[in-house]
Amino acid sequence: MKQLLILATTALMGLTSLAAAQEGREIRIATEGAYPPFNVAQPDGSITGFDVDIANALCAQMKAKCTIVAQDWDGMIPALQANRFDAIIASMSITEERQKQIDFTNKYYTTPLAVVVPKDSTIAGVSTDDMKGKVVGAQASTTQGNYADEVYAKAGAEAKLYPTQDEATSDLQNGRIDALISDKFVVTDWMNGEGKDCCRMLGDVPGTETEAGIGLRKGDDALRESFNKAIDAIVADGTYKTIVAKYFPFDIY
Structure with a gap:
């Protein structure tokens, strides 16, 4: 001892x-x-x-x-x-x-991760069923990029990955993707500013808190x-x- x-x-x-x-x-x-x-x-x-x-x-x-x-x-x-x-x-x-x-x-x-869509989007939720057939954007080499590629894409969505967050939000704003999955705090900041008039938040993605x-x-x-x-x-x-x-x-x- x-x-x-x-x-x-x-x-x-x-x-x-x-x-x-x-x-x-x-x-x-x-x-x-x-x-x-x-x-x-x-x-x-x-x-x-x-x-x-x-x-x-x-x-x-x-x-x-x-x-x-x-x-x-x-x-x-x-x-x-x-x-x-x-x-x-x-x-x-x-x-x-x-x-x-x-x-x-x-x-x-x-x-947590969260999903954002254009204001006129008909997507109702953040589940894999909701994203089936949709183009979901995210920054590459991130937890959200992995989720888009490994969860949404495997369930029938198309994952589109970007080198930076700014490129991903730009494509969402310009209608080139159907949804964006992102760090909630980052995308909240964007929606309080540049993304305020274009988009709305669907909600947190369950089980993704990191x-x-x-x-x-x-x-x-x-x-x-x-x-x-x-x-x-x-x-x-x-x-x-x-x-x-x-x-x-x-x-x-």
């Missing part, structure tokens, strides 16, 4: 020292810049949005110097593995398939532990709630 206690204490001290080692470290964080309101590229080349605010808050908590870099979504995981940056904070859902390639922190928000986490290279345990501690800290001290309130009138944790 004494030996087990010593081992446990040693392990705890090790994790503490690993987390402390991040203080002052330069961390390169990638985000997409094409997924409002989570990450949005500005005309001056900077990127703003919820993901960026969270990244900056976490870095301040860790006392680390961080640089935000833009990375196309399709190449996000390969670029992380190639050491082009150290972490992904880009609304990346934690999935079993991705966990085979990279590690994740604990969640920093939770979201957690977004920070993506890290396999084995980067020190950085993962530091981020996890920082996430807990900004939730506890109210920083997280303040950031959420800038973008959403409801809790997303």
Whole structure:
């Protein structure tokens, strides 16, 4: 029993020292810049949005110097593995398939998928029967893209996948697809703005709630532990709630 206690204490001290080692470290964080309101590229080349605010808050908590870099979504995981940056904070859902390639922190928000259609659409619901024979759009290499391809398409719909969310919403707005499946919070933001007059939300897709986490290279345990501690800290001290309130009138944790 004494030996087990010593081992446990040693392990705890090790994790503490690993987390402390991040203080002052330069961390390169990638985000997409094409997924409002989570990450949005500005005309001056900077990127703003919820993901960026969270990244900056976490870095301040860790006392680390961080640089935000833009990375196309399709190449996000390969670029992380190639050491082009150290972490992904880009609304990346934690999935079993991705966990085979990279590690994740604990969640920093939770979201369901939702379906949006033109206002004059006759589609009544979000089931596979409702989508049969319809063209359903989604951003590629995402949980919504997978759902469109693996669930709706297999049940008789046509899945049309896009490199970016903006291209998908543009085709919905211009009548080139019958429906769009998307992260609910992203498409809600779009419908509050550009998509307000064209479209309506059918509702959430049951059983699709996912957690977004920070993506890290396999084995980067020190950085993962530091981020996890920082996430807990900004939730506890109210920083997280303040950031959420800038973008959403409801809790997303």
